[in-house]
Amino acid sequence: MVITIKDDVSYEVEIKKSRFICQLKRVTSQEDARAFIAAVKKEHRLANHHCTAYTLGEHQEIQRSSDGGEPSGTAGVPMLEMLKKYGITNVCAVVTRYFGGIKLGSGGLIRAYAGSVNEAIKTVGRVVLVEQIALHLELEYAQFDRLQHLLQVEKIPIVKSDFSSVVTVEIFIDESAQTSFLSVLTEKFAGKIKITTGIKHRVEVDFDPSAPL
Incomplete structure (x- = not known):
């Protein structure tokens, strides 16, 4: 069973004055994913962090993630785990953070990054191919x-x-x-x-x- 998101989507949430903007895009290759990540970085060039995760292949054979400058394991991996939890493939997730001056701690960061991906998926819905x-x-x-x-x-x-x-x-x-x-x-x-x-x-x-x- 191949599951992906119904459409591309953007979801934004503010947590302790930091803005978290999650964008999900359907992709078919690592080149597509990298191009999307580059486009988001260009669009939000003044943001503090761009954390990423993507899965590709009918069985999520390719899995990549990046913490984008956040403490190791607090952003990219939680985002990737959320994609895996929903069984989604051929999707690239980028969460852009504009830092609001208040530190969230490791647990807070994990909840923020995983939670924004979770809400974006629930907002757009899933389809089976x-x-x-x-x-x-x-x-x-x-x-x-x-x-x-x-x-x-x-x-x-x-x-x-x-x-x-x-x-x-x-x-x-x-x-x-x-x-x-x-x-x-x-x-x-x-x-x-x-x-x-x-x-x-x-x-x-x-x-x-x-x-x-």
Whole structure:
């Protein structure tokens, strides 16, 4: 399961007169992440700290973090742990701090940096990236109503249809469900529907917080 943020987002909080600005951006490579970090540093060139964390790969294979001048272990790692906690990948987090004159201590810094990432994620929400495959179905007119009913039950929309000498229907189905769905089709229509596979694509579905990671 590949989970990422729904969109890029910025979240700001003030803690003991220090401003913490958390920006999350979807990225696809370390080059993307580095470019985003550089852009944030340029945008907030007068800030005291720019702390960063990012994860890349379908299983968060690449993980990087930086404390950006804060005491070791008080910023980058807590930010990275928050990304890992939510199972998020292909995301770069930058928390910019404008120091307000009051020291927070190690515990306060950890809570501030991890907390700002946490709130930014909750603000924007998460999506699951699902691989789907196109199925082209060819059937007789007399079979169409039954097929349409089955697709409604399975909550699979018809992408395209054509009614000529026979009926042709195009649908997209989750790749993980392809085998079981084809078995259902074969059983219900006694193998009388012609099925061919087409292109694959990836869709974004809102993440269900109750679902296991």
